[in-house]
Amino acid sequence: MTRILIATVGSRGDVQPYVALAKGLIAEGHEPTVATCERFRSFVTGHGVAFEPLSDDILLLLDSDAGRTAMDESSGLVGTIKTNIALAKQAGPINERLLGDVWRAARTTEPELVVYHPKALAGPHVAEALGVPAIEALPVPVVVPTGDFPVIGLPRLPLGAGYNRLTYRLVSAGYRQYEKMANRFREEDLGLAPVKNAAMPTRMPDGRPIEVLHAISEHVLPRPADWPEHARLTGYWFLDGEDDWTPPQELVNFLDAGDPPVYVGFGSMAGRDPARMTREVVAALEQAGVRGILASGWGGLDTAGLPDSVLAITEAPHDWIFSRVSAVVHHGGAGTTAAGLRAGRPTVVCPFIVDQFFWGARVADLGAGPTPVPQKKLTAERLAAAIREATTDAGIRETAEGIGRAISAEDGIATAVAQINDVLAASR
Known part of the structure; x- marks a missing residue:
């Protein structure tokens, strides 16, 4: 039995797939804990999955008038930039608190593996502090560069693979705003030395690539041929088992x-x-x-x-x-x-x-x-x-x-669990 911390932040869509994954891990004899916003406590535990709370502040921001207005204007390049500017001031302190929340959850659960959504910025740093492997897991293809399509949120333009790859540099640039925060967290909370590119979304702090699992079907999004080996499509992580639901x-x-x-x-x-x-x-x-x-x-x-x-x-x-x-x-x-x-x-x-x-x-x-x-x-x-x-x-x-x-015909959860087991086996 392996203790696994799954850290994710956001709306219901940022939580449900990870609860499904956790149930698959439990069926394989592992001991996962989902750390996410307090709002989802009953949702997580209602599925028989252990829970650790993270701050609800990001949800409160998105539910606010300012958040709704910013998100309404978030389509296209200009809209995305406007949204990031509008929310950045409030999001900074929220993300700083989330770093500490994830570390607290890790100290409580003592995981042997950290699986994290990229919005849970603490993931790879916590894994390093504990001396355990990390896996990045997400339901959208937003962090691994490809020439097949531009980064989500930016327009599809007939400019070829070069343009598409270039758009992913904007993702890295966006994460750089958290670099000082991440290094402060490393030094003050984790007792680790600061590093260059502390907020890079697809690499460990020491520069090693992180295994990235995408909960997406290849029948909906064919795997880009230029993705590195450590970026994988597993198939969707569906949370079924509602057979006891009685319709009105x-x-x-x-x-x-x-x-x-x-x-x-x-x-x-x-x-x-x-x-x-x-x-x-x-x-x-x-x-x-x-x-x-x-x-x-x-x-x-x-x-x-x-x-x-x-x-x-x-x-x-x-x-x-x-x-x-x-x-x-x-x-x-x-x-x-x-x-x-x-x-x-x-x-x-x-x-x-x-x-x-x-x-x-x-x-x-x-x-x-x-x-x-x-x-x-x-x-x-x-x-x-x-x-x-x-x-x-x-x-x-x-x-x-x-x-x-x-x-x-797919079983995305079984595929993801098998790949997690491979990472665990390699780390041992």
């Missing part, structure tokens, strides 16, 4: 009352005007001539006064609800995109921020859905056209079904 009778009755509806849900993405968004979505469903299920989630969508053709729910397990609808409309988060594709359903992505634009483009490039409808440009007419295309185009439906079968 109202939902069962609605599903049984007519043709399969279209699912619409934007997760924790609310935008600055959820009421307007709801009006446009409902009008789009009516114009497309389809029934709809509207999942309000954390996004604050206004579900009052809906027509009989639209049912509002708070949430439902994706692996349960997606198999019962005709198409899925969502924000394009990595986990939601994966769940919709695994279900073999045509997908309409309405991206709000950063990586959601990337996944929306991938869905369209694969032919599993229409061109994305960004939330800033979302109107009833645009969304209705996309929904009609998703629900009536036989080619899209057949492509989505084929991708669903391919993803369902």
